[in-house]
Amino acid sequence: QSVLTQPPSVSGAPGQRVTISCTGSSSNIGAGYNVHWYQQFPGTAPKLLIYNNNNRPSRVPDRFSGSKSGTSASLAITGLQAEDEADYYCQSYDSSLSGSVFGGGTKLTVL
């Protein structure tokens, strides 16, 4: 059981909008710590997708966006493309663990 909870899977058709939730608690997201998102394709290392809740590295398309509210955060992907099919992980700091934690990951399937 991960400290940050993500849905195991989400799916959407090309062109649609999907969201992936990341639910934490008062010792991590709810305590004000930032949330970061990573994208991982099969057989490859993860890559930073969103940092500090809603910031994108320059190489990341603006179809990807992040938000945070209360004890949860969300990753939204608009204009879904086949190439977006991957695993997505959220990450935040947890004060009770004195370290960072990852969500369990969400597999995105493009139908």
Place this chain on the structure above:
Amino acid sequence: EVQLVQSGPEVKKPGESLKISCKGSGYSFTTYWIGWVRQMPGKGLEWMGIIYPGDSETRYSPSFQGQVTLSADKFTRTAYLQWTSLKASDTAIYYCARLFNIWYFDLWGRGTLVTVSS
């Protein structure tokens, strides 16, 4: 080029020791924390711990404290992850990654596959 280059795959027997490496290049190695992340077969990412190569300060996840040792050599720009007695459950891909401002991983190595089997 800014990169982290990890050592190659390892096949070990239970009870054996192992030290895998992660060499940084193209940036100031001593001023960024390096973290280690485990990914067991078919599973998600797990934050193991971090080390600051400038002074070798370390912080471990409670789940990995006492199970592994992080170290770094600032002169060779290399970080290490070490086990003294491997278990079959240590079979996984281990990623090293650079932390930006200690909070998030902005640069990842390609991973080292460690297989522990009798």
